[in-house]
Amino acid sequence: MADFPDHSGAxxxxxxxxxxxxxxxxxxxxxxxxRHWVEAMGDTNPVYTDHDAAVAAGYPGIVAPAxxxxxxxxxxxxxxxxxxxxxxxxxxxxxxxxxQMMALFDEEGRTSVVATNCDQEYFRPLVLGDxxxxxxxxxxxxxxxxxxxxxxxxxxxxxxxxxxxxxxxTKDLTNEQLAERGALVGxxxxxxxxxxxxxxxxxPKAKPPRPRPAITxxxxxxxxxxxxxxxxxQRCTDxxxxxxxxxxxxxxxxxxxxxxxxxxxxxxxxxxxxxxFPQVPAFDYPLPIGLIALDEGTRIxxxxxxxxxxxxxxxxxxxxxxxxxxxLALPVFHHETKEA
Ligand SMILES: [Zn+2]
Numbered sequence: 544m545a546d547f548p549d550h551s552g553a554x555x556x557x558x559x560x561x562x563x564x565x566x567x568x569x570x571x572x573x574x575x576x577x578r579h580w581v582e583a584m585g586d587t588n589p590v591y592t593d594h595d596a597a598v599a600a601g602y603p604g605i606v607a608p609a610x611x612x613x614x615x616x617x618x619x620x621x622x623x624x625x626x627x628x629x630x631x632x633x634x635x636x637x638x639x640x641x642x643q644m645m646a647l648f649d650e651e652g653r654t655s656v657v658a659t660n661c662d663q664e665y666f667r668p669l670v671l672g673d674x675x676x677x678x679x680x681x682x683x684x685x686x687x688x689x690x691x692x693x694x695x696x697x698x699x700x701x702x703x704x705x706x707x708x709x710x711x712x713t714k715d716l717t718n719e720q721l722a723e724r725g726a727l728v729g730x731x732x733x734x735x736x737x738x739x740x741x742x743x744x745x746x747p748k749a750k751p752p753r754p755r756p757a758i759t760x761x762x763x764x765x766x767x768x769x770x771x772x773x774x775x776x777q778r779c780t781d782x783x784x785x786x787x788x789x790x791x792x793x794x795x796x797x798x799x800x801x802x803x804x805x806x807x808x809x810x811x812x813x814x815x816x817x818x819x820f821p822q823v824p825a826f827d828y829p830l831p832i833g834l835i836a837l838d839e840g841t842r843i844x845x846x847x848x849x850x851x852x853x854x855x856x857x858x859x860x861x862x863x864x865x866x867x868x869x870x871l872a873l874p875v876f877h878h879e880t881k882e883a
Contacts, residue, residue: 695738808862
């Protein structure tokens with residue numbers, strides 16, 4: 544695993560800092576945006592669309608749904624395109640605390656992101672003509688934590704929403720000055736987890752069974768044999784040649800007549816490969832696989848026990864019939880010991 548830097552100090556210095564300039568909503572709270580919103584949400588509460596109903600409910604007039612809070616500030620596609628164009632022209636906005644934080648997370652190897660939760664608080668209803676301002680800052684950054692998704696840090700952004708009457712907005716006042724004169728109408732805390740991909744807790748899964756062989760009338764004797772603890776090798780009853788894997792006809796004399804012998808399971812390792820990829824969950828890796836010359840005079844491909852490094856071409860081997868489950872047993876070759 545790569546060694547990543549620990550940016551705890553630099554990240555701690557960003558807590559409490561602004562994520563960028565205070566932004567002013569493009570439009571005052573208005574009936575058109577409210578109507579589109581409540582129609583999309585299926586919210587039929589008349590206080591959002593009917594002045595008299597709103598007054599009867601104790602409001603000064605139509606109010607905006609509280610959950611529209613962020614909708615008033617959203618900048619839309621043009622803003623994004625303008626930003627992209629500025630970046631392409633080398634005029635990217637100077638890094639704010641939020642983009643600095645994201646860059647530090649990335650350097651720590653935490654390149655994956657997931658939004659974890661969003662909390663909103665509302666302090667007074669938004670009424671027609673309110674103009675919103677939002678001030679964003681970094682509220683907290685956690686120490687590194689091991690989570691189910693991966694090794695990461697939680698970061699919470701705080702957005703504070705202020706409202707001023709629309710006619711208070713003039714070119715003479717900066718957004719900062721406007722926000723100071725405004726009333727705090729709501730907050731939103733948005734929390735993300737930035738984590739290192741591939742470092743999450745993997746739920747232990749039951750190992751799936753080994754893949755089933757395709758049993759045919761030609762090879763059934765072999766798999767019945769292993770289940771009975773025998774390594775059966777097909778033999779031509781006309782010329783006596785052994786053959787493996789099982790086939791319908793003799794490769795030497797073409798006879799269709801055959802029976803089998805039970806091999807002692809002893810032989811020599813002729814060749815081997817180590818399977819690293821692709822990995823199938825039913826097997827353990829690295830998976831050494833040997834080509835064995837059986838003493839009876841035919842060859843067989845089978846798993847080798849132990850680690851790949853345990854094996855040298857020419858090693859003497861002996862088969863152990865391993866029963867993997869109720870339906871499947873296969874030979875696995877070990878080193879032949881002197882006393883065996
Ligand atoms: Zn034959």
